[in-house]
Amino acid sequence: xPPGPPAPRLLTKIxxxxxxxxxxxxxxxxxxxDQALASGRQFTLVSAPPGFGKTTLIAxxxxxRLARRGDPVxxxxxxxxxxxxxxxFRYLVSAFQTVDPAIGQVTAHLLESPQIPxxxxxxxxxxxxxxxxxxxxxLVLDDYHVITDGRVHDAVRFLVExxxxxxxxxxxxxxxxxxxxxxxxxxxxxxxxxxxDLRFTDEETAIFLREVMRLDLDTxxxxxLVNRTEGWVAALQLVSLSLQEDRANAPAIIAEFAGDxxxxxxxxLTEVLERQPTxxxxxxRQTSILxxxxxxxxxxxxxxxxxxxxxxxxxxxxxxxLDHRRSWYRYHQLFADMLxxxxxxxxxxxxxxxxxxxxxxxEADTTLSTDAAASAEAxxxxxxxxxxxxxxxxxxxxxxxxxxxxxxxxRLVTVLSWLDALxxxxxxxxxxxxxxxxxxxxxxxxxxxxxxxxxAIELLLNRLSxxxxxxxxxxxxxxxxxxxxxxxxxxxxxxxxxxxAADHPQWRLMALWTLAEAQERSEPLPQAIxxxxxxxxLSHSAGKALFANIVESSLAHALWxxxxxxxxxxxxxAAIAVYRKQKHISPAYGLVLCTLARMAIDANALDAAHDYxxxxxxxxxxLDVASIGAVMDGVEAQLLAIDGNFDAALVVxxxxxxxxxxxxxxxxxxxxxxxxxxxxxxxxxxQAEAWAADAGLTPDQPLLYLHLEQHLVYARLLxxxxxxxxxxGFVQRLEAFxxxxxxxxxxxxxRLLRVGVARQAxxxxxxxxxxxxxxxxxxxxxxxxxxxxxRVFLDDAPQVIPMLPQVRQAAPVFVDAxxxxxxxxxxxxxxxxxxxxxxxxxVLRLIAHxxxxxxxxxxxxxxxxxxxxxINHLYSKLAVRSRTQAIVEARIRHLID
Numbered sequence: 001x002p003p004g005p006p007a008p009r010l011l012t013k014i015x016x017x018x019x020x021x022x023x024x025x026x027x028x029x030x031x032x033x034d035q036a037l038a039s040g041r042q043f044t045l046v047s048a049p050p051g052f053g054k055t056t057l058i059a060x061x062x063x064x065r066l067a068r069r070g071d072p073v074x075x076x077x078x079x080x081x082x083x084x085x086x087x088x089f090r091y092l093v094s095a096f097q098t099v100d101p102a103i104g105q106v107t108a109h110l111l112e113s114p115q116i117p118x119x120x121x122x123x124x125x126x127x128x129x130x131x132x133x134x135x136x137x138x139l140v141l142d143d144y145h146v147i148t149d150g151r152v153h154d155a156v157r158f159l160v161e162x163x164x165x166x167x168x169x170x171x172x173x174x175x176x177x178x179x180x181x182x183x184x185x186x187x188x189x190x191x192x193x194x195x196x197d198l199r200f201t202d203e204e205t206a207i208f209l210r211e212v213m214r215l216d217l218d219t220x221x222x223x224x225l226v227n228r229t230e231g232w233v234a235a236l237q238l239v240s241l242s243l244q245e246d247r248a249n250a251p252a253i254i255a256e257f258a259g260d261x262x263x264x265x266x267x268x269l270t271e272v273l274e275r276q277p278t279x280x281x282x283x284x285r286q287t288s289i290l291x292x293x294x295x296x297x298x299x300x301x302x303x304x305x306x307x308x309x310x311x312x313x314x315x316x317x318x319x320x321x322l323d324h325r326r327s328w329y330r331y332h333q334l335f336a337d338m339l340x341x342x343x344x345x346x347x348x349x350x351x352x353x354x355x356x357x358x359x360x361x362x363e364a365d366t367t368l369s370t371d372a373a374a375s376a377e378a379x380x381x382x383x384x385x386x387x388x389x390x391x392x393x394x395x396x397x398x399x400x401x402x403x404x405x406x407x408x409x410x411r412l413v414t415v416l417s418w419l420d421a422l423x424x425x426x427x428x429x430x431x432x433x434x435x436x437x438x439x440x441x442x443x444x445x446x447x448x449x450x451x452x453x454x455x456a457i458e459l460l461l462n463r464l465s466x467x468x469x470x471x472x473x474x475x476x477x478x479x480x481x482x483x484x485x486x487x488x489x490x491x492x493x494x495x496x497x498x499x500x501a502a503d504h505p506q507w508r509l510m511a512l513w514t515l516a517e518a519q520e521r522s523e524p525l526p527q528a529i530x531x532x533x534x535x536x537x538l539s540h541s542a543g544k545a546l547f548a549n550i551v552e553s554s555l556a557h558a559l560w561x562x563x564x565x566x567x568x569x570x571x572x573x574a575a576i577a578v579y580r581k582q583k584h585i586s587p588a589y590g591l592v593l594c595t596l597a598r599m600a601i602d603a604n605a606l607d608a609a610h611d612y613x614x615x616x617x618x619x620x621x622x623l624d625v626a627s628i629g630a631v632m633d634g635v636e637a638q639l640l641a642i643d644g645n646f647d648a649a650l651v652v653x654x655x656x657x658x659x660x661x662x663x664x665x666x667x668x669x670x671x672x673x674x675x676x677x678x679x680x681x682x683x684x685x686x687q688a689e690a691w692a693a694d695a696g697l698t699p700d701q702p703l704l705y706l707h708l709e710q711h712l713v714y715a716r717l718l719x720x721x722x723x724x725x726x727x728x729g730f731v732q733r734l735e736a737f738x739x740x741x742x743x744x745x746x747x748x749x750x751r752l753l754r755v756g757v758a759r760q761a762x763x764x765x766x767x768x769x770x771x772x773x774x775x776x777x778x779x780x781x782x783x784x785x786x787x788x789x790x791r792v793f794l795d796d797a798p799q800v801i802p803m804l805p806q807v808r809q810a811a812p813v814f815v816d817a818x819x820x821x822x823x824x825x826x827x828x829x830x831x832x833x834x835x836x837x838x839x840x841x842x843v844l845r846l847i848a849h850x851x852x853x854x855x856x857x858x859x860x861x862x863x864x865x866x867x868x869x870x871i872n873h874l875y876s877k878l879a880v881r882s883r884t885q886a887i888v889e890a891r892i893r894h895l896i897d
Contacts, residue, residue, distance in 0.1 A: 014095040016075040017059045024208045026057050029193060033061050036191035042163045043184065044170045048195040050334050051234025054172045055142055062138055071136045072099040078141060081376065083149040084413035086111050089122055096126065099137060103129040111410055112547065119154035131164035144173040153178050199231025213240035217250060224254045234334055283310050288339030289351045292328045300358040301351055345388045352385035356394060375402045383421055392426050403436055408506045416440045431460060435468050442475040450479065470499025471507060477514045486522035493518060509538040509547065521705050525562045525742035532558060549575060549588030556595045563744035563787050565599055572596050590616045590628040597635045604790035604821050609639060630660035634671050646682040653678060673709035680716055681882055683871045688717050699730045703737045708746050715753050720883065728757045748789055751780040752797035759799065777803055778810040785811035793818045798885040836877060836895065843870045848887050848896050
């Protein structure tokens, strides 16, 4: 059976139960709760079987705190539908926004992602928001025992382990949740209220009977009830209802009453329900199938016209435990279970069908909070009826009507539960639903189930409508992309984009995104750019703000790599303008800022790069999103390295790699490439070799787009190792690959490295016929000038800088800018650094003669570690990052011949 109702933002789910005047005051437990908070224990677990007053106790306590201190309460009543993590987190955000609408905006925005983010990504911004609120808040998660989804448990665990100082958390449950309770118990971080605590004491039993149930019993009768019920609240209430009806026979009733669970159910049926007038008894039975109800719904289900009067009567008489929340009621589950079992299957089916029809008719009723709430309940009751009758005629139209809205909203767990609940015969008879099931399995990453389902449907392709074929092709494209079968991905994604026309924008958006992913990996980059442009346009029209920012960031990055920095800058600036106009906090806005920062670093516009990073960091302090923070760390590491702080840069980039491991939402291979780059620029060839081995880099490996930055760093490592032929061959492959695919930013680096290799070797050794070093360099300089790639010369290929005056005519202003930047770096190093020591002079001279660290250590009778320290000091004083750069700089300064 699929998860039950309701859907996101339903007010009854995020409203605390009311505290009525005739309610037992649990002073003993209220004091325990207050004292626990006063001692710093922010987490409270209330765990006991049904009928012990768990929810009532916490409702009283939170209401009292609100009355005494004004502290707001965030209450979420959970049910089976909250095992859809997207739905559950949206409820949580909506509940917090009853305190302040600004809380949870980032988390809500992240839920628009094509993949469900990690618990840390979703909850960290929420924690930050609550901390910034600056006032105490109490969060209550009621009925937590219904939660079985691991992602929801992970999120709650993350929250409980990192509660901000202003947030207290209470979990109400029938069984202990999978949280680190033992550790929290040992560290005195939690308060526990259990069954033994909730049972009424003798004194509380007497007060309950006298003041709440209005029964004047003698001491012996009270003690007898204490003994028979053992303080179980539900049992006390039941026997009290019977005593109210027949006060004269109180001793006999008490003598016969036994407070065990089985007897209570029987007692409720025979001694309480059967004593009611027939109209009341019928009303109670018929409405027991409803999870929540109001007078209008009750009229529709029972066929009556007086439900309003009956509900008022039942509430006034305190006959059954009704929970009145904003004109809605619900029975206590214990009583509802008993009442439902008095119905035949035929009666239950008919009642559920009427309930489903009522909710379907009221989808636009604002009193239900959202149309999604009504649709979820309509489908739930239709499924309950179908399970009893075997007919799904009412269910299938409901699923068809709401599938796109739910799936597009990210509630894949919910829609998959609907489709999985259909018998195989129904799916075979309704292929559109079978397609939706297979497609949802793919999006949910249940590939093992998806593949055979798609294969079976493909055999019946001619029976599908064009949009259904489009969705089928999209699912196949996503599967193929996961297998790195880019040919199949392109074929299916292109067909999906064609079949999913303008009336299916959100699915066509996914097709274009998948198509661009495959094109980047297998086709010239302009193809992917065209797909990303269309995806960016669709993402805005489909209202997918987060997706729009991610697409825009990807588009800007692709344009930059394709040699279109001005266009890339325009895309980023347009995204920023939209962000500022809407004043909507978007995590992906940080990606846009980081793209601008990386382009500014390339142009050696370091002040601008620092400013973009500062803006991004300011945003990250609010968002605290791991994947975005990792990108920011990478940019910071680049800036630290430019200042010569290689050790600090390595610490930051390794921190970024750790952060990136927390998320599936971004590819971070460039961070791994940056780690190798920093090792090389620090002159640590041995560690760089270990880095390359760890990455599985070899000279003859296939070249891949996602790993091009790693390949370029590896090429520099081959050059540093002094193996000219191998390095030259690898660099030439990189250069040809980048040119073929249109990765012109990478092509510049590859070309400069090839020039550097050829320059260091015998003249013309690694050049083809009709090639000259100056011609090769002039081509690279012309393109680098167009892309404003100043830092490529300073960081990746400083060995070609002495040749730049020879090709100045290719781009005079640009060449002068590179030379000025190189001289400025040298001057800064001379101004800020000390002169070389005698030992450092010796090490520099031996480096120039090509000795390895081990050979230098042997020659100078030092340890290899000491030699590395001298080399690092050399690099710092000369403002260089590698042995080659050190030799070039030393010759410029006339420190060596």
